[in-house]
Amino acid sequence: MAGIKYFEKEGNDYTDELIEAVKQRLDESEEIDTIVIASATGKSALKLADAIDGDADIVNVSHHAGFSGKNEWDITDEMIETLQDKGVVTYLGSHAFSGAGRGVTNKYGGFTPLDVVADTLRMFSHGVKVACEISIMAADAGLISVDDEIIAIGGRGSGVDTAVILTPVNAKDLFNLKIKEIIAMPRD
Secondary structure, three states, X not given: OOOOEEEOOOOHHHHHXXXXXXXXXXXXXXXXXXXXXXXXXXXXXXXXXXHHOOOOEEEEEXXXXXXXXXXXXXXXXXXXXXXXXXXXXXXXXXXXOOHHHHHHHHXXXXXXXXXXXXXXXXXXXXXXXXXXXXXXXHHHOOOOXXXXXXXXXXXXOOOOOXXXXXXXXXXXXXXHOEEEEEEEEEOO
């Protein structure tokens, strides 16, 4: 098992290197057969699918409608179809750590307990927060098992820069989520 791969800073610059690190870790594992990736436009999910070539099931988690613009999607129907042709399932839904709670804080100020959870995970990296969040979203949608370790990939903005191995949970069991291993993450 290779050590943790660290990137200098957050960002899209590391997507290809991150996918290579995930591929290497996947090749070392006999137990992991599922990867969840946060890819709003689907571009990073497509790169991942091409790189691992069917060695694991992939669930792509994109943004909910209205995240970037009023009732608009960040991913196109064509990209969803392209991913589907490669065996990648795409999930579109509200974020597990914000969702309707963000609407409340936007109107009234303050914070929710989930804001504290999200900010605590961001102390590692934004991508660690995203990796945990999308695994909960995919589990709640019934797209992944909560009994098996998976690889969860996240980042910030465009591209991906963080990968962890974790045991996902449904939202109701939030504090039972276990991060088992960090494959790669930014230092800053």
